[in-house]
Amino acid sequence: MDASDLLRAVGRVRSLDRGDLRRAVARLRSVDRADVRLWLSRLRVDQLLGVLLLLGLAFLGFDLLRQLYNGSVTVSQFQRYLWAGIVVGLIYGLAGIGLSMTYSILRFANFSHGDLLTTGAFSGWSAAYVVAGWGTYDLGKLLLVRPNNDPPPGEIGMAIDSSPVAIVGGLVVAALVTVVIALAADRFVYRKLRRESAIALLIASVGVAFVLRYLLAFVFTTSNRSVPATPAEHTFELGVTSPTFDHHELTLVASAIVLMVLVHVLLQHTTLGTAMRAMADNRDLAKITGIPTERVVLATWVIGAALAGVAGYLIVLNTGTIVYTRGWTLLLPIFAGVILGGIGSIYGAMLGGLVIGIVSQVSIVWVPSNLTTAAAFLLMILILIFRPQGLLGGVETA
Amino acid sequence: MSPDRPGDGGASDGLGGRVGAVGDRVRSSMERLPRWQADAVVIVAAVLGIYVLFYVLAWGQGLDTNGTVNTLVRVTFLMAAYSILVLALNLHWGYAGLFNIGVAGFMSVAVFTLAIVSGGGEVGMGYPIWAGMIAGMVAAGLLGLLAALPALRLRADYFAIVTLGIAEIVRLLMKSQWLASHRLFGDRIGLQGSAPVEVPSVQQYVYEFLTEGGSPRDEPTFVGAQLFEFGSWLDVQRTTVMSGAYALVLVVAVVLVYVLLSRIAYSPFGRILKAIREDEGAAQALGKHTARAKIYSFVIGCSLMGLGGMLWQASRFTVSADAFMPILTFYVFVALIVGGSGSNAGSIVGGVAFVGLLLQGPRMLESVISEHTDVPGTNTLYDGLTPIVQGDVMPLIGYALGNIDLFQRMFVGVVLIVLMLKRPDGLLGHRKELAAATDLSRPGGGNDE
Numbered sequence: 096m097d098a099s100d101l102l103r104a105v106g107r108v109r110s111l112d113r114g115d116l117r118r119a120v121a122r123l124r125s126v127d128r129a130d131v132r133l134w135l136s137r138l139r140v141d142q143l144l145g146v147l148l149l150l151g152l153a154f155l156g157f158d159l160l161r162q163l164y165n166g167s168v169t170v171s172q173f174q175r176y177l178w179a180g181i182v183v184g185l186i187y188g189l190a191g192i193g194l195s196m197t198y199s200i201l202r203f204a205n206f207s208h209g210d211l212l213t214t215g216a217f218s219g220w221s222a223a224y225v226v227a228g229w230g231t232y233d234l235g236k237l238l239l240v241r242p243n244n245d246p247p248p249g250e251i252g253m254a255i256d257s258s259p260v261a262i263v264g265g266l267v268v269a270a271l272v273t274v275v276i277a278l279a280a281d282r283f284v285y286r287k288l289r290r291e292s293a294i295a296l297l298i299a300s301v302g303v304a305f306v307l308r309y310l311l312a313f314v315f316t317t318s319n320r321s322v323p324a325t326p327a328e329h330t331f332e333l334g335v336t337s338p339t340f341d342h343h344e345l346t347l348v349a350s351a352i353v354l355m356v357l358v359h360v361l362l363q364h365t366t367l368g369t370a371m372r373a374m375a376d377n378r379d380l381a382k383i384t385g386i387p388t389e390r391v392v393l394a395t396w397v398i399g400a401a402l403a404g405v406a407g408y409l410i411v412l413n414t415g416t417i418v419y420t421r422g423w424t425l426l427l428p429i430f431a432g433v434i435l436g437g438i439g440s441i442y443g444a445m446l447g448g449l450v451i452g453i454v455s456q457v458s459i460v461w462v463p464s465n466l467t468t469a470a471a472f473l474l475m476i477l478i479l480i481f482r483p484q485g486l487l488g489g490v491e492t493a
Numbered sequence: 494m495s496p497d498r499p500g501d502g503g504a505s506d507g508l509g510g511r512v513g514a515v516g517d518r519v520r521s522s523m524e525r526l527p528r529w530q531a532d533a534v535v536i537v538a539a540v541l542g543i544y545v546l547f548y549v550l551a552w553g554q555g556l557d558t559n560g561t562v563n564t565l566v567r568v569t570f571l572m573a574a575y576s577i578l579v580l581a582l583n584l585h586w587g588y589a590g591l592f593n594i595g596v597a598g599f600m601s602v603a604v605f606t607l608a609i610v611s612g613g614g615e616v617g618m619g620y621p622i623w624a625g626m627i628a629g630m631v632a633a634g635l636l637g638l639l640a641a642l643p644a645l646r647l648r649a650d651y652f653a654i655v656t657l658g659i660a661e662i663v664r665l666l667m668k669s670q671w672l673a674s675h676r677l678f679g680d681r682i683g684l685q686g687s688a689p690v691e692v693p694s695v696q697q698y699v700y701e702f703l704t705e706g707g708s709p710r711d712e713p714t715f716v717g718a719q720l721f722e723f724g725s726w727l728d729v730q731r732t733t734v735m736s737g738a739y740a741l742v743l744v745v746a747v748v749l750v751y752v753l754l755s756r757i758a759y760s761p762f763g764r765i766l767k768a769i770r771e772d773e774g775a776a777q778a779l780g781k782h783t784a785r786a787k788i789y790s791f792v793i794g795c796s797l798m799g800l801g802g803m804l805w806q807a808s809r810f811t812v813s814a815d816a817f818m819p820i821l822t823f824y825v826f827v828a829l830i831v832g833g834s835g836s837n838a839g840s841i842v843g844g845v846a847f848v849g850l851l852l853q854g855p856r857m858l859e860s861v862i863s864e865h866t867d868v869p870g871t872n873t874l875y876d877g878l879t880p881i882v883q884g885d886v887m888p889l890i891g892y893a894l895g896n897i898d899l900f901q902r903m904f905v906g907v908v909l910i911v912l913m914l915k916r917p918d919g920l921l922g923h924r925k926e927l928a929a930a931t932d933l934s935r936p937g938g939g940n941d942e
Contacts, residue, residue: 198650203650204650204653204654234875235873235875235876235879236875238875239873239874239875242872242873243872243873284910284913284914287914288913288914291913291917293649293650294592294649294650295913295917296913297592297650297653298826298830298909298913299909299910299913299914301823301826301827301906301909302905302906302907302908302909302910302913303906303910304906305823305902305903305905305906305907305909306903306906306907306910307906308902309899309900309902309903309906310903312896312899313874313893313896313899313900313903314874315874316872316873316874317899427654427657427658427661427819430654430657431654431658434651434654438650438651462671463669463670463671465665465668465669465670465671466665466666466669466671468661468665469661469662469665469666472658472659472661472662473662475655475658476643476655476658476659479643479646479647479651479655480642480643480646483643483646483647483648483651
């Protein structure tokens with residue numbers, strides 16, 4: 096019985112009898128568990144599933160080696176898949192941090208998170224285009240990220256080599272605008288629902304997602320257009336192999352890693368981070384300890400939304416096109432990553448995102464190209480059966 | 494059975510307060526009716542309200558009698574289709590508390606099973622349609638069983654995402670070239686990539702009941718001749734009469750599903766489900782096998798979703814995997830929330846209100862507006878905004894009118910938010926049927942969290 100149970104018991108007489116009941120059931124269950132035979136039989140199901148899953152993964156790993164050895168998958172091909180997986184996975188991880196934070200601190204699955212990514216993508220690229228093409232091109236086309244696909248991105252020079260200021264400026268604007276939008280959503284919707292159930296908040300977030308998505312479609316039109324120009328490439332000589340990466344991928348990976356390290360430092364080494372972790376652990380206890388919970392919530396939105404906006408902006412750098420449904424389609428893989436890592440755990444979100452990203456690219460070795468996403472979802476479901484709390488679940492770092 | 498709880502009459506909030514006086518009088522006269530009659534009154538009133546609205550909209554659009562009737566038939570069809578899906582979802586969320594957001598996946602499995610079992614074209618084994626329908630419902634139920642097994646070990650929100658993931662896996666599989674290249678007993682399965690596949694429909698049988706060959710141009714049967722005669726007396730064309738007949742079949746299906754679910758709701762099994770929704774720990778402590786009840790209810794709901802999917806999506810005779818995007822699931826969910834989860838009558842009202850006011854209503858309104866205005870639209874918002882400097886707002890209005898379908902979707906979102914903020918129990922207020930046979934709540938209303 097921890098402090099929140101105590102508070103609830105003291106605060107509401109009615110919940111007392113319910114709480115007692117639930118605890119009684121829990122005690123009954125723990126008696127069950129003490130029974131060694133039951134305990135073993137219960138464990139065996141988990142173990143069986145886990146062993147099967149591990150065997151399956153080991154088999155796939157072995158098969159990969161075999162395919163690499165007999166040349167049906169070349170090493171450079173495999174490197175390319177893995178690299179693409181890492182790039183996408185870092186984006187999933189970056190976006191997942193915000194999702195995981197909202198889950199652990201505000202206690203709901205935010206279905207509008209994907210559309211925060213879209214917000215960041217459109218606002219950031221709009222700013223980047225205005226900076227890069229100021230004075231030369233029609234402002235309307237620049238502001239709305241070229242709705243009619245003219246002039247071509249290459250002509251404006253929309254690449255990190257030719258206009259680095261525009262690209263980095265866009266990144267900052269993406270973060271800022273997304274934060275403003277997220278705070279507005281919190282102010283007008285979520286704040287009023289703080290004490291409601293997680294499902295009520297989830298449903299409200301679906302509403303926010305709809306509003307945000309179609310508002311973006313209204314402003315930026317529904318067309319799908321290419322955004323960044325083709326960047327220059329760089330080949331690294333690493334002795335054994337010499338992989339080639341383009342500069343946009345390198346920009347993306349560098350930004351994502353820097354941001355993840357910053358989040359880590361913030362959570363582990365600042366007062367705000369400690370307060371956030373405390374609140375994620377036990378909201379009521381945090382409150383009576385004197386932590387200004389509303390301010391922590393504000394910080395959660397600022398950090399989570401900024402990362403989401405940046406992730407949305409960066410994914411366009413990778414895929415090259417932008418459309419108003421992009422964030423929504425990315426939401427499920429991001430969720431998959433977050434759940435895989437254990438919802439509520441920031442490091443779990445980073446790891447889970449990376450795993451989902453890599454699986455969604457490397458699985459092309461075994462499954463047809465349009466089923467790789469399905470393979471990633473399947474892995475998520477299988478791991479959940481094996482470990483319902485996720486890979487790093489129960490760590491609840493923040 | 495059990496009337497609404499006293500004190501939950503909705504008089505506490507804005508909307509309820511204003512209509513409270515009238516509402517109370519109506520309510521007291523309704524309470525004298527048996528529950529199912531009161532439900533029927535509410536549902537019929539809602540449907541009639543939507544009909545009046547669409548009649549006015551059709552008139553505003555300048556449609557002739559045939560066009561008006563056709564509009565009403567189309568709306569009835571969609572209302573019935575949504576009602577079946579919402580009823581099924583209500584069994585999951587309203588009764589057992591299982592948050593399923595994979596509705597589209599369960600629908601699509603049933604529809605494609607129907608195509609494979611009963612289809613006669615490129616894909617399909619050519620069995621009779623009833624076999625295909627049963628196979629479709631069984632397939633949806635089996636997928637539901639598969640999905641429910643991990644559910645018992647997962648938290649509610651994890652489970653929600655698992656169901657969404659399953660729905661997406663199904664959609665991607667159906668779309669993939671890989672599945673289409675495989676054969677089952679010598680028949681191709683899956684779609685040709687994203688190309689639509691032929692699917693048999695009950696609609697064809699209804700049509701063949703009215704004309705010899707099932708096409709409006711064919712010789713009418715005896716029943717068909719009477720109906721067409723009646724239709725021509727009202728200036729209604731044959732095609733409209735025929736689609737009207739199919740809409741009627743769907744309405745009958747809604748009634749059947751409603752009866753089935755009501756029987757379930759008031760059975761001992763239904764009481765276990767309600768107990769799970771209220772407090773699963775307590776239900777377990779009373780010795781109820783909650784896990785099994787959850788699985789059963791999930792499987793039943795999934796097959797009903799499959800039924801709804803087959804009656805709805807197969808009626809176009811072709812179906813493609815992209816008809817089952819996740820947004821369909823969310824539409825069904827919005828309809829459930831609008832009606833208020835937990836009651837079967839509320840589910841139907843939710844389906845009716847959603848289709849009438851949120852789905853088809855705005856589209857009709859759009860046609861009415863474009864019929865009577867002649868504002869040239871602009872390509873982008875920027876082109877619409879710049880003339881405002883010269884005081885010309887018409888281009889902006891033109892742009893907005895040209896994109897009115899986006900506003901319709903935005904409106905769905907706004908309704909969802911407002912409902913959560915103001916009336917989390919849905920339009921009909923608190924209509925959850927109680928788990929107990931008598932009202933055990935304390936006077937003054939307990940809290941429901």
